[in-house]
Amino acid sequence: MKMSEQPLRVGIIGTGIFASKRHLPAYQKLPAEYNVVACANRTISKAELFAEKANIPSTHVFSYLDELIRCPDVDIVDALLPVSSNLDTVLKAVEVGKPIMIEKPLAHDLADARELVKVCASTDIPVLVAENWSYREAIPKMKAAVEKCGEVVGFEYVQSIPFRPDNPYLGTAWRATPSHVGGFLSDGGVHQMAFLTGVLGQVERVSAFTRQIKKENGTVDTVKATMQLKSGVIGTYGLDFASAQPGTGYFRIHGTEGTVEYRFTDFTLSYTSAASPGEPEVVVTGKEEDDVKNEFENFAEAVRTRDKTLLKCTVEDAFHHFAVVCAMVESGEKNGESVAVPQP
Amino acid sequence: MKMSEQPLRVGIIGTGIFASKRHLPAYQKLPAEYNVVACANRTISKAELFAEKANIPSTHVFSYLDELIRCPDVDIVDALLPVSSNLDTVLKAVEVGKPIMIEKPLAHDLADARELVKVCASTDIPVLVAENWSYREAIPKMKAAVEKCGEVVGFEYVQSIPFRPDNPYLGTAWRATPSHVGGFLSDGGVHQMAFLTGVLGQVERVSAFTRQIKKENGTVDTVKATMQLKSGVIGTYGLDFASAQPGTGYFRIHGTEGTVEYRFTDFTLSYTSAASPGEPEVVVTGKEEDDVKNEFENFAEAVRTRDKTLLKCTVEDAFHHFAVVCAMVESGEKNGESVAVPQP
Numbered sequence A, B: 001m002k003m004s005e006q007p008l009r010v011g012i013i014g015t016g017i018f019a020s021k022r023h024l025p026a027y028q029k030l031p032a033e034y035n036v037v038a039c040a041n042r043t044i045s046k047a048e049l050f051a052e053k054a055n056i057p058s059t060h061v062f063s064y065l066d067e068l069i070r071c072p073d074v075d076i077v078d079a080l081l082p083v084s085s086n087l088d089t090v091l092k093a094v095e096v097g098k099p100i101m102i103e104k105p106l107a108h109d110l111a112d113a114r115e116l117v118k119v120c121a122s123t124d125i126p127v128l129v130a131e132n133w134s135y136r137e138a139i140p141k142m143k144a145a146v147e148k149c150g151e152v153v154g155f156e157y158v159q160s161i162p163f164r165p166d167n168p169y170l171g172t173a174w175r176a177t178p179s180h181v182g183g184f185l186s187d188g189g190v191h192q193m194a195f196l197t198g199v200l201g202q203v204e205r206v207s208a209f210t211r212q213i214k215k216e217n218g219t220v221d222t223v224k225a226t227m228q229l230k231s232g233v234i235g236t237y238g239l240d241f242a243s244a245q246p247g248t249g250y251f252r253i254h255g256t257e258g259t260v261e262y263r264f265t266d267f268t269l270s271y272t273s274a275a276s277p278g279e280p281e282v283v284v285t286g287k288e289e290d291d292v293k294n295e296f297e298n299f300a301e302a303v304r305t306r307d308k309t310l311l312k313c314t315v316e317d318a319f320h321h322f323a324v325v326c327a328m329v330e331s332g333e334k335n336g337e338s339v340a341v342p343q344p
Helices: A017-029 A044-054 A065-070 A083-095 A110-121 A138-149 A189-200 A291-304 A315-333 B017-029 B044-054 B065-070 B083-095 B110-121 B138-149 B189-200 B291-304 B315-333
Strands: A008-013 A034-040 A076-079 A100-102 A127-129 A152-160 A203-211 A222-229 A234-240 A250-255 A258-263 A268-273 A281-284 B008-013 B034-040 B076-079 B100-102 B127-129 B152-160 B203-211 B222-229 B234-240 B250-255 B258-263 B268-273 B281-284
Touching: A008 A017, A008 A065, A008 A291, A017 A034, A017 A044, A017 A291, A034 A044, A034 A065, A065 A076, A065 A083, A076 A083, A083 A100, A083 A110, A083 A127, A110 A315, A127 A291, A127 A315, A138 A189, A138 A250, A138 A258, A138 A268, A138 A281, A152 A189, A152 B152, A152 B222, A152 B234, A189 A203, A189 A234, A189 A250, A189 A315, A203 A315, A203 B203, A203 B222, A203 B234, A222 A315, A222 B152, A222 B203, A222 B234, A234 B152, A234 B203, A234 B222, A234 B234, B008 B017, B008 B065, B008 B291, B017 B034, B017 B044, B017 B291, B034 B044, B034 B065, B065 B076, B065 B083, B076 B083, B083 B100, B083 B110, B083 B127, B110 B315, B127 B291, B127 B315, B138 B189, B138 B250, B138 B258, B138 B268, B138 B281, B152 B189, B189 B203, B189 B234, B189 B250, B189 B315, B203 B315, B222 B315
Parallel strands: A008 A034, A008 A076, A076 A100, A100 A127, A152 A234, B008 B034, B008 B076, B076 B100, B100 B127, B152 B234
Antiparallel strands: A152 A250, A203 A222, A222 A234, A222 B222, A250 A258, A258 A268, A268 A281, B152 B250, B203 B222, B222 B234, B250 B258, B258 B268, B268 B281
């Protein structure tokens, strides 16, 4: 039996909420592809708790990520760490020739993000930025619907994520006092960028105003921006973690012949033709997609074939998602000045 | 009987579509306040046609606006002219001491707009800029609803007005090849600004991208902007005259405790509390208001009491509405640069 036919042996670094709630179940849904065999956490008791859930033997529970990365039973590394560790962790994995998955945003600042793009370009080892939103089935469906809209006139992308003091992610120290650019605006915002650019393509330039409304959010938690895409299309973008938001959250694209709308609140994608404005055609409705599963299948394929070009969300894509947020934050600091989206 | 108790004798200059369809019916609904006694049009046949509808004797049909303004039977002047004429017309009316109503936007450029503010500040003769949207009853109602929202986090204002080749206003030469800043973006846009600032207060600074999608629209017909208000509130603004727009057009304000939304498509104002997100409270619904009538009552009151401070939409307000659009157009020309809204 060749290694490429066996399940990939996964070592998980950082055994927090997302590791337990999303990654582990996704691996367990794909037993032919993955087998979680090791884990590591700086706080060993947390690693032990996770090991219990994942049936990892105590011999493979580590408190240093280096031990896990070098462990001969680990084929691939899944690092769910504060993003400021991404560059170091990738360097270590690449050094020992192991494919690695890291959390989004790509890095905590543009300097590290650029370094990561460089490192990944210099190796054929697959590095996946775990941008699960790039794997939403609504993206190609929305893209297809936009084709029916005639010339695109503009768009609105609005997402309000209400502040809930009981949000488990808020308890994480690196989120409460963020060192990564944009705080929640990049932490949550790169997802939005993956969706927006997945449908309409890359962003050329932004102007934005930003605010911090809730001190609990650590840094800026509200952005209102206008964007010019590389295609020439213009639109507005709003993201906040401060409002009450009953019933909002959508991405609407207006064309000369029709309008396409995706509602994040109930996962409804609809197309309305100018010819029959009263009859929206619903394309997708009511179901959150298992984007993490789609993503993990894609990673397994890239690892098995050792072909990183198969990855749907490349390190360069993830750089762009983060760079748009950085440009908005910079624009906000400069009173709405127009900022070109940084390149790798 | 004192003059202040008689109906005000109105002379209408510019007998086009809006004069026939909105102004004349509004005067006729207010017979105690107004009596249309004279009209003028450069094309005398058009004035004669209007005179017939309005029961104006042929002795009071003029082809020169100066004749109408000086006519001793005319108490107040209603000038529905291309806005590039506003300054000249106001100067002439003020010279003979007659109150005057002019069309919005205040002027075709900021220089004329500033001159108009100066002229009007130097006299106690009431000058009304016919910004009928300032008289919408939804404005104070929306303002009251916003009070319940907690701290305002942000807003979205989107209005798409689909291009219809049969739109009667499009046939007007001064609209097809506009000399006024912003073309449709100011012609229609100052209405939106009257509504937006009526609810949330004045705009401090904007960044915008602009496009021309339909060549029939004469100049830029699409704007996507972000705004910072004097209050510190930030939001996005979109206006276009190019998209198919099935079912859009709304002004939504997000607060920490609730959301207020006004839909321009069906005149519905609703408030949704964070405490009961599934139960929006509808405040106004289904009825376009007679804003022109409200406005004309306000003007009559200001004229009769000779108290221009009673006017709900002052020349300074109209200046601001126009200045915001000018700032957006300038920002668009400068690739989204942040522009402070010009002051008088």
